[in-house]
Amino acid sequence: MNRHYLDFEKPLAELHEQIEKLRSGSEEGGPGNQKELDRLAHKVRAFEEEVYDKLTPWQQTQLARHPERPSMLEYVEQFVEDFVQLHGDRAFRDDPAMVGGLGRIGNREVVLLGHQKGRNLKTRVIRNFGMAHPEGYRKALRLMQFAERFGKPLVCFIDTPGAYPGLGAEERGQSEAIARNLLVMSRLKVPVVVVVIGEGGSGGALAVGVGDRILILEHSIYSVISPEGCAAILWKDGSKAPMAAEALKITARDLLELGVVDEILPEPLGGSHRDMTRMSRTIRDALVRHLTELEKLDPLERVELRYKKFCKMGIFEE
Amino acid sequence: MSWFRRKLRKLTTTGTERTQIPEGFWIKCAGCKEIIYRKEVDSNDRICPKCEYHFSISVDERISLTCDVGSFVEWSANLTSGDPLVFKDTIRYRERVKRAQKKTGRNDAMVIGEARILGWPAVVGVMDFTFLGGSMGSVVGEKITRAAERAIERRVPLILFSASGGARMQEGILSLMQMAKTSAAIARMGERNLPYISVMTDPTFGGVAASYSMLGDINIAEPGALIGFAGPRVIEQTIKQKLPEGFQHSEFLLEHGMLDLIVHRKQMRETLGRLLTFFGFKEAQPVA
Numbered sequence A: 001m002n003r004h005y006l007d008f009e010k011p012l013a014e015l016h017e018q019i020e021k022l023r024s025g026s027e028e029g030g031p032g033n034q035k036e037l038d039r040l041a042h043k044v045r046a047f048e049e050e051v052y053d054k055l056t057p058w059q060q061t062q063l064a065r066h067p068e069r070p071s072m073l074e075y076v077e078q079f080v081e082d083f084v085q086l087h088g089d090r091a092f093r094d095d096p097a098m099v100g101g102l103g104r105i106g107n108r109e110v111v112l113l114g115h116q117k118g119r120n121l122k123t124r125v126i127r128n129f130g131m132a133h134p135e136g137y138r139k140a141l142r143l144m145q146f147a148e149r150f151g152k153p154l155v156c157f158i159d160t161p162g163a164y165p166g167l168g169a170e171e172r173g174q175s176e177a178i179a180r181n182l183l184v185m186s187r188l189k190v191p192v193v194v195v196v197i198g199e200g201g202s203g204g205a206l207a208v209g210v211g212d213r214i215l216i217l218e219h220s221i222y223s224v225i226s227p228e229g230c231a232a233i234l235w236k237d238g239s240k241a242p243m244a245a246e247a248l249k250i251t252a253r254d255l256l257e258l259g260v261v262d263e264i265l266p267e268p269l270g271g272s273h274r275d276m277t278r279m280s281r282t283i284r285d286a287l288v289r290h291l292t293e294l295e296k297l298d299p300l301e302r303v304e305l306r307y308k309k310f311c312k313m314g315i316f317e318e
Numbered sequence B: 001m002s003w004f005r006r007k008l009r010k011l012t013t014t015g016t017e018r019t020q021i022p023e024g025f026w027i028k029c030a031g032c033k034e035i036i037y038r039k040e041v042d043s044n045d046r047i048c049p050k051c052e053y054h055f056s057i058s059v060d061e062r063i064s065l066t067c068d069v070g071s072f073v074e075w076s077a078n079l080t081s082g083d084p085l086v087f088k089d090t091i092r093y094r095e096r097v098k099r100a101q102k103k104t105g106r107n108d109a110m111v112i113g114e115a116r117i118l119g120w121p122a123v124v125g126v127m128d129f130t131f132l133g134g135s136m137g138s139v140v141g142e143k144i145t146r147a148a149e150r151a152i153e154r155r156v157p158l159i160l161f162s163a164s165g166g167a168r169m170q171e172g173i174l175s176l177m178q179m180a181k182t183s184a185a186i187a188r189m190g191e192r193n194l195p196y197i198s199v200m201t202d203p204t205f206g207g208v209a210a211s212y213s214m215l216g217d218i219n220i221a222e223p224g225a226l227i228g229f230a231g232p233r234v235i236e237q238t239i240k241q242k243l244p245e246g247f248q249h250s251e252f253l254l255e256h257g258m259l260d261l262i263v264h265r266k267q268m269r270e271t272l273g274r275l276l277t278f279f280g281f282k283e284a285q286p287v288a
Helices: A007-025 A031-053 A057-064 A072-079 A121-126 A134-150 A167-171 A174-185 A202-206 A227-234 A238-248 A252-257 A276-295 A299-311 B015-019 B038-042 B059-066 B093-104 B138-154 B169-191 B232-239 B250-255 B265-279
Strands: A081-085 A098-105 A108-115 A154-160 A192-201 A213-217 A221-223 A263-265 B026-028 B035-037 B073-075 B110-117 B120-127 B158-164 B196-205 B218-221
Touching: A007 A031, A007 A057, A057 A192, A057 A221, A057 A227, A057 A238, A072 A081, A072 A098, A072 A108, A072 A154, A072 A276, A098 A134, A098 A276, A108 A134, A108 A276, A134 A154, A134 A174, A154 A202, A167 B232, A174 A202, A174 B169, A192 A202, A192 A276, A202 B169, A213 A252, A213 A276, A221 B169, A227 A238, A227 B169, A238 B169, A252 A263, A263 A276, A299 B169, B026 B038, B035 B038, B059 B110, B059 B120, B059 B158, B059 B265, B093 B169, B110 B138, B110 B265, B120 B138, B120 B265, B138 B158, B138 B169, B169 B196, B196 B265, B218 B250
Parallel strands: A108 A154, A154 A192, A192 A213, A192 A221, A213 A263, B120 B158, B158 B196, B196 B218
Antiparallel strands: A081 A098, A098 A108, B026 B035, B073 B110, B110 B120
């Protein structure tokens, strides 16, 4: 398989190449050969354990944006039964950067929605790299209200560089669309669980992110501004993004410490794309666990707890 | 006439550079580019006498233009920002805040309190753009939340004047979360059928526009104010084309259905008074 290697994974690429060569070069596989293979496999293992355990915030950012990183619809395919995708905001158009629909997780019907980046250049362009327009947020809003009306829990997936900054987006009220979702989500009486599966880019991410529980995959990020954008503003130099990534505290561990996320879901070594089946199982199990817990609460109590949860976010002195 | 031409192509003056004349006796109007006598602008509620361009005004000026004389009582003035990320760019965030405090005489970018407008009680909040660009961090978020909660407690309408570049980057993800927090606080007012009037002034952008500013039961803007989600420069870079004249101005937003009305600064108090009359919340409930 032609794997995509990130810059810091280059040594890994070389090791894999060597292994590949050895394997294809000698079909018979003498004992010396096998020894060499074992040695290389061991090196791979050691490298992976070393590197993925100590990723810098910038490396985490790269992993979170990995071109092979599984998207919402792939996870849905893995663990949602009888999924029916719904389309459109009933006002302007269907935004392919935001997807959603109905389905079943275990014995529970849920409404699902989230950002969808493409998987190859063609679909990435169609899906606008996961950057939604107002109609995308309004489609999400429609699904939220759908969940509320039929009393089904809402599961949201976050994976976006941000809301699209374009002319049409402004004309159609990008700010209003995002703001409206925040307002409505904060008062939904049904349980809301949010999972950050890749990139959590600013307001465009938060617009589907006001939940009772916020979960994040180990190598995902969530930030008020992209590291590149932050570096451009603060140091007038977009190439200082790695520094900004560090300063902004955007990794899963940082976010847990800041109280913005409730739980980190561990990823397979090297990232969720390395073993999507396992990742899907982890997400599914976490969703079931949290939904079961949340369903025990009275709806009004749940809303009040959600309000308190977000009220607590922020640090000030008086 | 070649000696009139600039020999070097590099010698160009950008439009923004030219309007940034230091504020002395004379100022250049950002609207009509005329040179006008500063005192004339000041005595005209900081509106250009030639083209009606609304210059930004201070929080105190805003309060005195809007609220009945001496009726404004501020709360939570002592709230100060923490430094959750221990953030440092060219200078430390703590230092940046200190400098802004020294410059503005305020602890953060938002002032909230209770006041009367033409006799009608209301909770009023005004953002201070001169404090780190009116950016919303934990303090601004907390103050808006408190303002909404007080409006609920006292059963009076809420009026917020926005002026902000957006979320305060130096507080990272916590500043983003203020969008959710403030919107939730506004939602609670709505559930209790209490009116919220949002007044957007120049400029209102990013996380502030995309949260409480756009959520008014009535959305108002001052004439010519720039309002939007993404800044014009970011949009130009993204779509790689020039933006149309008037893009993201109040008039553009009104045309596209994002605002209820554009109100001239001189008519603001009267308009707010008329709206408050409609809602009819005559007296605030005593504080429990």
